[in-house]
Amino acid sequence: AAESSPLADKLKSLSLTTPLPKYANCYPEANPVDIYRAHITSILTEVTGVDAAVIYPALQWTQTLEKGDLVLPIPALRVKGKKPDQLAAEWLEKFPESPLIHKPSTAGTFLQFFFKVEKLAQIIIPSILKQDKQFGQNPYLGLKDPTDESKGRKKILVEFSSPNIAKPFHAGHLRSTIIGGFLSNLYQAAGWDVVRINYLGDWGKQYGLLALGFEKYGNEEALKADPINHLFEIYVKISKDLAAEKEEIKKLEEAGKDASELKNEGVDEQARRYFKAMTENDTKAISQWARWREMSIKRYKETYARLNIHFDDYSGESQVKQEKMDETAIKLSEMKISEESEGAVIIDFSKHVPGKPGKSLERPIIRKKDGTALYLTRDISEMLQREEKYKFDQLIYVVASQQDLHLKQLFKIIELMGYKDLAKKVQHVNFGLVQGMSTRRGTVVFLDDILRDVGEKMHEVMQKNQAKYEQVQNPLATADILGISSVMVQDMSGKRINNYEFNMDAMTSFEGDTGPYLQYAHARLCSITRRAQLSSEDIATADLSLLTEPHAHNLIRVISQYPDVLQNTLKTLEPTTVLTYLFKMTHTLSSSYDHLRIVGSEKELMKARMALYDAARVVLNNGMRLLGLSPVERY
Ligand code: ARG
Missing domain, CATH: 3.30.1360.70 (Arginyl tRNA synthetase N-terminal domain)
Structure with missing residues (x-):
């Protein structure tokens, strides 16, 4: 064959x-x-x-x-x-x-x-034009057995974004969303079966507190209109009440007075009882909570769609089964991994991992005095649940480096429990902080507000060039896309682990290696195609041996690297590997325009150059979409 x-x-x-x-x-x-x-x-x-x-x-x-x-x-x-x-x-x-x-x-x-670039041109340009949106993808890499397709593809779970209901969608969630979305695309392009998981923070005493808050401050209309913000407002108010209550108790106790009434009937105790009811499947408590969860997810989905992101599974801390946690608790204690300490159950890693690494893993609590589970407890059982449900080959957690310790503890516990294979399949992809992220209207940050702000800013920037602005069919929608590109490209510019400063002016500039610059490079290529008005027949029959200039040669060589870039990125798992390449490629491109003109050239030369520009456009478009950007055709 x-x-x-x-x-x-x-x-x-x-x-x-x-x-x-x-x-x-x-x-x-x-x-x-x-x-x-x-x-x-x-x-x-x-x-x-x-x-x-x-x-x-x-x-x-x-x-x-x-x-x-x-x-x-x-x-x-x-x-x-x-x-x-x-x-x-x-x-x-x-x-x-x-x-x-x-x-x-x-x-x-x-x-x-x-x-030899003459030959390379003949190989690469037709391949790119033929494969189009698929160019750069390598479906073989994800095969279980590269020599036998019938054995199926490897499966990877990418857990990312994972915001907490009724709390701000902060910069850490934004980074996780951007990086996780990118990694999902990357593995998909490499032929893996990708399952995108959103592990919501949607469980714990704070959701009992939220329910109390809703009784006191909630409003059905406001909830329907904007569930995410309304729930957050309520949460802020009731948290203040809680803080005041704690203050009050402290005062009473310092004065030697009796604080037992506040302690037994106050907000804190009521929240605890409410959450307890939730864990015991109390119908009313559960259905109310489930409704808020659904409403929040619906809103999240709208925002994710603007970022070209979808999830296959909205999991969350609430979805970890009690039986699984009981089972895990028994196993941990029987294997003598966990122990009792002052009424709580803890894991003292210094006893299980000798030497310094054990110490540095500390002594996390896995069950509080009152019997309730914690964040770490749920993560252990959730991982085991995922293993049963998906039988995956790999699982990536895209979580801020602030949680490095948490994930190290988690992975170590899984290993100590004897799940050696599982422990080898899980990986923490971490990232640094974003400093100074606040909106134009205040400091509490929701993703939507950030996107609205950058969109507005891009709209202002676009309006500075009225002539061009008038040509854009839907300037607000374009400004929105450009704004999103600004945020994403800034986020992906450095290595993941680096912290960076959220800088609205720098990210929305057309100068330097920014999102708007990449979009500009793409739109310019589209405009060249539009103006050249050549048929696909013209492009297909182009004589590529006419591409003799050094600028043409460099461009051909750069675009031929794209599949290798993708392959290399699977090793680095860094969006910047792709981004750096795209900037290198667009710089090569922009220095070529004066030397490889279309307009005014003789027809055959025009065809050959247009084939090259078309190939460059395909590569840029594919690279941008891999990063999660939406390439625009004009602005
Ligand atoms: N909801 C958590 C937070 O906002 C992030 C969850 C990370 N994933 C995990 N499996 N623990 O901090």
């Missing part, structure tokens, strides 16, 4: 008559650069005598075109007895002519390979 595939035909036309040998992790149909990896590998096995299985994975992608299209660190081939430069000299001596690559050059201990 391989003989008659489009790829085989293509290789033939490139005068590579011998079919490419099969190598592990070589997927030329999805990643054209793998044709080069395979080609170089088969030459190098001849030249060096080293096993192909060692050579192939050592051929690395480069970030700077000056260093080559692929590089090989000579020491990676583990040839003993000779120095890298000696080896390089010997190999280069024997290196044959190739239709695909130039003779390699050496730099330090590296061999650098440069592709």
Whole structure:
């Protein structure tokens, strides 16, 4: 079958008559650069005598075109007895002519390979235009067995966003949402089965408190109109009452007076009782709570949709089954992992993990004196529930680095309980803080308010160019998208773990590596396509050998890297890996426009250049969508 595939035909036309040998992790149909990896590998096995299985994975992608299209660190081939430069000299001596690559050059201990761009253009541009929205995706990576599709795909659960009902959707939730949405897209593009889970904070005494607050301050109309804000307002008010009550009790006790009435009948005790009723499945308490939960989820969904995000499972702390927690508690105690301490149940890690790491995991409580479970307790059982429900291959928690300790404790407990395989499948993807995130109208932050603010700001920015502004069909909707892009790109610019300053002016600027700049680059490509008015027939028959300028060559080389970028991002799990690439690519693009004009060029040249720009647009569009952005066509 391989003989008659489009790829085989293509290789033939490139005068590579011998079919490419099969190598592990070589997927030329999805990643054209793998044709080069395979080609170089088969030459190098001849030249060096080293096993192909060692050579192939050592051929690395480069970030700077000056260093080559692929590089090989000579020491990676583990040839003993000779120095890298000696080896390089010997190999280069024997290196044959190739239709695909130039003779390699050496730099330090590296061999650098440069592709012959005339051939590369013929491989890459038609592949991009044909695969279009799929270009860069690699469905093979997620296969359980890459050689046998019928064995099915690997499954990954990505838990992210996870806000707390009746509390602000703060910057930590925003980052989790952006990064988690991106990771989900990434794994999907790599052919995994992705389950997006939102683990809501929707359980605990505070929801008993909220119910009391609703009795006192609630209003059905206000609830219906804006459940998220109304519940939050109530929560703030009743929390104040609670604080005042605590103050009062303290005063009474300090004065040696009797505080028992407040203690037994006050807000705190009532909230505790109410929550207790919830845990005992009291119909009225549960149905009220369930309704608020539903209303909140409905609102969250609207906001997530603006960010191109959906969830497959709205789980949450409330969804952890009591039986599961009882079972877990028994197991923890029987295995002597947990112990009693002053009426509560704790885990003293210093006893289970000898030395410093044990100490640093501290002594978390897993059951309070009154028998109630905690955040950590629920997370343990929730993970076991997920394992039963989904039988996943991997589970990622996208949670702020403030919770590093919590997740370390969780993972360690699972391991101590004997779930060794499970412990290997779970991973915490963490991130740093956002400083100074406040809205134009105040400091309490909800995602919607932030998005409204940046949208307004982008609208102001757009209006500064009236001529352009008038061309935009739906300026408010466009401003909204540009605003969202601003926030997201700023968030994804640095490494996840870095903190950053929320800076509205910087993120909404068209200057520098911002969201609006990326959108501008995309819109400009769309406008070139619109003005050129070439048919798809014109593009398909373009003579790509006319693309001879250095600018055209660089652009072709950059866009051919995109599938490798995606593959590399699976290792870094950093949105910035994709973003940095897209900025590099758009910079190459913007420096090309003056040299690769469309308007005024002769028809054949126009067709060839347009094919290249179309391919660049596809790559930019795919990269932006992978990040969760919505590319705009004009503004
Ligand atoms: N709701 C939590 C918070 O806002 C985040 C949940 C993180 N996920 C987890 N499985 N613990 O802090």
